[in-house]
Amino acid sequence: MSRKHLLLKGTFILTATGFITRFMGFFYRIFLSHTFGEEGVGLYQLIFPVYALGYSLTCAGIELALSRLVARELTKGNEKNARQLLITSLFLTVSFSLIITFFLQQSSSFLAKNVLCDLRCTRFLLILSYVFPFAAVHSCICGYYFGRKQTKIPALSQLLEQGIRILSVFLLYQYLTKHSISFDISIAVTGLIAGEAFSSLFCLYAVRNHHLFGPFAPPAPSTFFNHTKELLCLSAPLTASRILLNILQSIEAVSIPVRLQIYGMTVKESLSIYGVLTGMALPCILFPSAITNSVSTMLLPTVAEIQASKHRMGLKNLVKKVTYSCIFLGSICCVFFITFGRWFGKTLFHSPLAGNFIFLLSFMCPFLYPNNTLLSVINGIGKTTLSFFINTLSLGIRIFSVWILIPHFGILGYLYGLLASQICIFLLCIFFLSNFLKSQN
Known part of the structure; x- marks a missing residue:
């Protein structure tokens, strides 16, 4: 199958999955808002910067590095190295x-009191x-397959993780309600564990039983050391970027209320x-980004493969087509949310305030949707430090708005x-x- 067909097929599968999981998550958030109220949802959202920071520290950078290195090794025909990179x-x-x-x-107590x-x-x-x-297990195996x-x-x-998360919370809610046991939004946190546990077990089962890739023998100590060095060197800027971004996002999230x-x-008003x-x-604004996120996921290994094969015109054409498509999608979504945003807030969330926010956030769409794909291309060509700088500058602007603009403009x-x-x-x-693509001519 050609590179173009592989990219389109992978994007289609991930987009379909993304839409299904976001559709499920959309109604899940409606359930949470109706069950626990705006303040309860606010408390639940407060822990996500900690979740994101922990995820970044453990596996986010290595997942992207693994995806790029596996794509490179397979381009060279080194199937064994690809498998050993996964084990490492x-x-x-x-x-x-x-x-x-x-x-x-x-x-946990210190963080809750002094950070959150x-x-x-x-x-x-x-x-x-x-x-x-x-x-961590779920992330690495997904990076290998990507x-x-x-x-x-x-x-x-991804479907299993989202489905189990929602189902476990709903069943727990039904059980506690039936037996008149008091509960709070912590059952939604339990759902996060249930979803990741089942999805990681599924991924392990898939890798263990997928004999197409050959045996997964542990690498020799010298090979393990070399793979560790390579993974850490490539993932370090990505991990540092994610960590700094998550720290800034944590400051941002805690500082807003x-x-x-x-x-x-x-x-109560600020948490609401x-x-x-x-x-x-x-989440409503980000719903269509299932498409661009899927493209971004497939772009990183594809760009790495094109760069390894030194097909310069192929890279240039790919970047242009993807960028124009994402800008077009963002413009269409901008018009859509401007037209129907307030209706969504009132009808789906029973919150006129949510409708006003959706309307105002709609103007980000022409820029928001292409950004993930553009950053993925930059990471794919190995410029991970640059993506770190761009993301840091962006978050610096947001932190400035929280500390300087909110006290004056709300x-x-x-x-x-x-x-x-x-x-x-x-x-x-x-x-x-x-400038990069011009230099490649």
Whole structure:
């Protein structure tokens, strides 16, 4: 099968999966908002920066590095090296994740009080700590399959993860309600663990029984050391980028309710607005990005393969087509959300405020949707430090809007910062890629 067909097939599978899981998640968030209220959703959203930071520390960078290295090795015909890279990455990520689990269990109270500024999150963080070893296994195996440009297993595992998460929370809710046992939003945190546990077991089963790839023998110590060095060298900028971004996002997430209180709101009002924005409006805006996320996932190994084969015109044509398509999609979605955004908020979430946020956030779409694909191309050609710089600058703009603009303009100040940050990413990526592709002629 040609490179183009593989890219289109993989993108189609991941897009279909993304839409299904987002569709499921969309109604899941409606269920959470109706069951636990806007404040409960706000508390639930507070722990996600910690979740994202732990994920970044354990496996996010290594997953992308593994995908790129596997694609490179397969281009050279080194099937055995590709398999041994997976084994090495599993050892590294699971080891890191166990450290994070132990740390989070020992410091959950401190983090809840001093970082998240709400002691009610202590129990949520304790529950969350168990998710990371499962997420590490799931992430690495998906990265391996993405490097092979085979999306069936990652797609099925994503569906399984989302389905089990929602089903477990719903069944637990039904059981506790039936037996008149009090509960809170912590059951949704439990659902995160259930989803990752089942999906990681499924991925392990798939790899173990997929004999097409040959035996998965442990690498020799020297090979293990070389693969470890290669994985860490390539993943270090990606991991550092993710960590810094997650730290900044954590500062951003925790600071929004605090700065809204400085603006003049109560604690409940600030948490409610934060919950509506991050738990209702943003997921709605991000729903169509299932397409661009799928393209981004397939682009990284494809770009690495094209670069390894030194097919310069192929790379140039691919970047142009993908960029134009994503800009077109973003423009269509912008018009759609401007027209129907307020209706979505009132009808689906029973929240006029969510509708107003969706309307305002719609202006990000022409920049938001191409950005993931542009950054994926930059990572695919090995410029991971540049993507780190671009993301850091973007988050710096958002942090500025939280600390400087929110106290004066309320939540509108943050929305202005979001738009400015997405425009910044878009322009910097276009500028770099234009110059890079010209230099390849």
